[in-house]
Amino acid sequence: MTRTTYSWSLHCSSCSATADAAGLPTVCPDCGAPWLVRYREPPAPAAKARLAGRPWSMWRYREWLPLLESEEPVTLGEGFTPLLAAPRLGEALGLSDLWIKDESKNPTGSFKARGLSAAVTRAKLAGVPGFTVPTAGNAGVALSAYGRRAGLPVRVFAPRTTPPRILDQIRVFGADLELLDGHIGDCGRAARAHAAAAGAFDVSTLREPYRIEGKKTLGLEIAEQLGWKLPDVILYPTGGGTGLIGMWLAFDELRQAGWVTGEPPRLYSVQSTGCAPVVRAFEAGADRTEPWEDPQTIASGLRVPAPLGGPVILRALKETGGAALAVSDDALAAAERRMAQLEGVDACPEGGATLAALETLLAEGRVRPDESVVLFNTGAGWLYRRN
C-alpha cells in the first residue's frame, strides 16, 4: 500500500501535540483545542507566475491550501470577491485609502462559502457519509449548498430567531433543518449528538481544521488585490473568528514565502455590545474568553457566546497590535445603511458593525487618516431583511 504524503500537518493551537493530516481530523485529542494547519514549506516563487492562468476563485491559491496535486476541490466558484475602493465613505470619514472587501458576492451570499468549500472538500475525500452543523444562519446555507455539491446529505441546527430568508435558503438546497430555542451553543450540542448517532461529520467552527484554511484566502486575496502590499488596518466582524485567524495565518505565510514584506495589518475584532466575549477578554488582558450570558444581537453571525478559538483570536489581535471593540445594534444598523447608501454595497449587519467600529477608532485617534483600511462586508444584506 502506498502512503499519501501530505504537504501539511496539524499542530495544536494550545499544547505541543502534532498529527499527520491523514483521515479526518477534529480537535487535539490531548487538550481539546483546535488544530492549526502547518505546511512543510511555503509555496515556491513559481506559484506566483502560475496565478495568471488560474480561475478567479479561492482555489487559484491551491499551493496554499490543503489539497494534493491529484485532488479536485468541491467548489461553486467561491472567493475572489471584489475589494472595492470606498471614496465617498472615505471622504465622509476623512480617510484617503478606504476599502470594502465585499464577501456578499460569494456563492450562498456570505464568506462562509470559503470555509465550507475547504472543509467539505477534505471530508468528502475522507469518505464521510454526510454533514451536520450548528449555525447562526449563513454557515447552514453554505454547508447545505456544498453538501449538495458533494452529493451528500446535510442536517442543520439553527436558532428559531435566525432571519427567515436565511432559513428559506437552507431549505432551497434540500437540507434537513431543525430549529431550536436558544443560541448557536445550544445548536452545537444538538449537532454533536446527531453526529454521534448518525455518523454525520460535524463541521462546526474550529471543530475541524480546514474551514480556517478556506478563510485564509481572504488574506491572500487582499494581498494580491493590493499588488502584494498589505493594508495597515483590517476590521473583521468576529463570531467564531475563523476569518480573523485565517488572515493572521495568511499574512504570516505570505511573509515566510517572501511574497510580502513589512508588518502585518493591525487586526481589529468587531462585536456587538449584546454579545462581546472577545472584547471583554481583550479589555481584561485575558488569554481566553469566558461564555457571554444571554447573547442578543441582530447581527446573527456575531451571536457566538463561547468561541472555541477564543485564545487564538486574542493572540492574533495582540500579535498584530490590533484590538477588539463592540458597537451597539443601533450603531451597526445605521452604519449598514450608510455603507449601502454611500457606496452601493448591500451590507449585512455584521458588515455595518465594521464601519461603526472604524468611526470609533478614528474618533479616538487609534486609526490615522493616511492609513489604508479594509472593512469587511461578510454577507448579503438582503438575506437579513424581514419585509
Ligand SMILES: *Cc1c(COP(=O)(O)O)cnc(C)c1O
Ligand atoms: C459567520 C459570520 C460572521 C462571523 O464570522 P467568524 O469567522 O465566525 O468570526 C460574520 N458575518 C457574517 C455575515 C457571518 O455569517
